[in-house]
Amino acid sequence: MKQKRFILPESEIPTRWYNIQAEMKNKPMPMLHPGTKQPLKAEDLFPIFCEECSRQEVNTTDAWIDIPEEVREKYAYYRCTPLVRAYGLEKALDTPAHIYFKNESVSPVGSHKLNSALAQAYYCKQEGITNITTETGAGQWGAALSYAARVFGIECAVYQVKISYEQKPYRRSIMQVFGAQVTPSPSMSTRAGKDILTANPTCQGSLGTAISEAVELAQMTPNCKYTLGSVLNHVSLHQTVIGLEAEKQMAMAGEYPDVVIACFGGGSNFSGIAFPFMRHKILEGKNTRFIAAEPASCPKLTQGKFEYDFGDEAGYTPLLPMFTLGHKFQPALIHAGGLRYHGAGVIVSQLLKDGLMEAVDIEQLETFAAGCLFAKAEGIIPAPESCHAIAATIREAQKCKESGEEKVILFNLSGHGLVDMSAYDQYLAGALV
Numbered sequence: 001m002k003q004k005r006f007i008l009p010e011s012e013i014p015t016r017w018y019n020i021q022a023e024m025k026n027k028p029m030p031m032l033h034p035g036t037k038q039p040l041k042a043e044d045l046f047p048i049f050c051e052e053c054s055r056q057e058v059n060t061t062d063a064w065i066d067i068p069e070e071v072r073e074k075y076a077y078y079r080c081t082p083l084v085r086a087y088g089l090e091k092a093l094d095t096p097a098h099i100y101f102k103n104e105s106v107s108p109v110g111s112h113k114l115n116s117a118l119a120q121a122y123y124c125k126q127e128g129i130t131n132i133t134t135e136t137g138a139g140q141w142g143a144a145l146s147y148a149a150r151v152f153g154i155e156c157a158v159y160q161v162k163i164s165y166e167q168k169p170y171r172r173s174i175m176q177v178f179g180a181q182v183t184p185s186p187s188m189s190t191r192a193g194k195d196i197l198t199a200n201p202t203c204q205g206s207l208g209t210a211i212s213e214a215v216e217l218a219q220m221t222p223n224c225k226y227t228l229g230s231v232l233n234h235v236s237l238h239q240t241v242i243g244l245e246a247e248k249q250m251a252m253a254g255e256y257p258d259v260v261i262a263c264f265g266g267g268s269n270f271s272g273i274a275f276p277f278m279r280h281k282i283l284e285g286k287n288t289r290f291i292a293a294e295p296a297s298c299p300k301l302t303q304g305k306f307e308y309d310f311g312d313e314a315g316y317t318p319l320l321p322m323f324t325l326g327h328k329f330q331p332a333l334i335h336a337g338g339l340r341y342h343g344a345g346v347i348v349s350q351l352l353k354d355g356l357m358e359a360v361d362i363e364q365l366e367t368f369a370a371g372c373l374f375a376k377a378e379g380i381i382p383a384p385e386s387c388h389a390i391a392a393t394i395r396e397a398q399k400c401k402e403s404g405e406e407k408v409i410l411f412n413l414s415g416h417g418l419v420d421m422s423a424y425d426q427y428l429a430g431a432l433v
């Protein structure tokens with residue numbers, strides 16, 4: 001029988017995260033303080049983020065950062081996640097390519113987001129923080145943080161983008177089951193929300209707006225910190241457990257990827273699967289390709305500008321040197337809510353600028369077709385976000401069919417879509433454009 005799943009024991013959960021910043025030839029440009037326009041120091045972030053995450057954010061010197069034992073213990077609830085050879089998909093595509101996926105959908109909340117949520121909640125608890133806030137789009141980050149807050153015994157308040165709050169009621173329920181307080185954004189509970197609703201009473205919200213609200217709440221509430229589920233360097237850092245495990249699992253399979261693919265919202269799951277492999281490209285000149293798959297309706301990597309921009313709509317965050325569509329950009333209401341963000345992470349932006357990775361943009365219909373094909377072939381219903389990675393994988397596998405090349409393709413299955421069935425319903429009914 002051909003081996004399909006490559007499983008590592010708990011003892012193989014990584015003990016350190018990989019900080020690619022330390023080994024990049026061109027370091028990312030510094031983030032700037034929004035007031036003084038001076039390069040940001042860790043202390044500048046302390047009013048918003050917990051101190052350890054702030055230090056990790058600006059750490060460009062340590063390539064390896066220890067994972068606290070308490071976080072590894074919680075990772076053991078679902079890690080190591082399986083690496084799977086997608087024989088079913090290969091057969092359906094009749095491709096000579098060898099396709100593998102790392103299955104992050106097995107986490108308790110159904111996505112990779114828990115890898116960073118657990119770390120952030122742990123550090124907050126350590127530092128005596130009692131409350132954390134955040135924003136969420138489709139609800140995956142909110143669900144992950146709500147659960148992580150519960151695990152470490154702190155209170156969690158989530159601003160959920162209004163359109164998703166209405167379209168995805170079950171993710172709201174999940175957050176509420178874990179004990180979080182969930183508010184649709186824009187709301188009247190913050191100045192940022194009020195300003196936006198006054199200008200546009202029917203505003204359906206965006207991640208940028210929800211971030212402004214969550215940051216404002218954190219600044220107004222004592223002993224409260226803000227957390228972010230993507231974009232920032234420390235989030236990408238925490239996600240590298242994905243690629244570090246995958247590296248060992250690919251070795252178990254006796255292969256090394258020619259192409260590594262992930263969907264792209266702010267860049268955390270892409271960074272997570274890609275950076276440990278990109279390390280070998282930087283240090284040893286391996287010629288692996290790295291492809292970020294973004295929605296055609298929110299194409300910051302393929303069509304954005306590289307410039308300093310705010311991370312949120314209201315302009316409260318530091319200025320980030322990144323590929324961006326502009327912080328006022330309001331993305332179309334696609335179902336992949338987790339990909340509706342105007343900017344890209346600072347590290348990934350530099351890597352794209354330096355030609356170490358590529359990006360493709362994909363239309364919504366193509367992504368759902370890919371998701372349905374994958375579900376039939378592999379038995380897992382992928383998250384609408386993950387469907388972008390699958391669609392990009394299928395494009396590469398089809399190129400292999402045309403050329404007869406037996407390339408090894410690895411993609412990250414960032415989450416399952418069992419709470420997104422209304423999106424699949426609309427796709428099957430032909431109601432999506």
Ligand SMILES: *Cc1c(COP(=O)(O)O)cnc(C)c1O
Pocket residue numbers: 111112113140141229230231263264265266267268269270338339383385386414415416
């Ligand atoms: C949030 C999310 C994404 C997009 O975020 P990244 O930070 O770019 O990884 C992708 N897939 C799933 C399942 C998500 O929940």
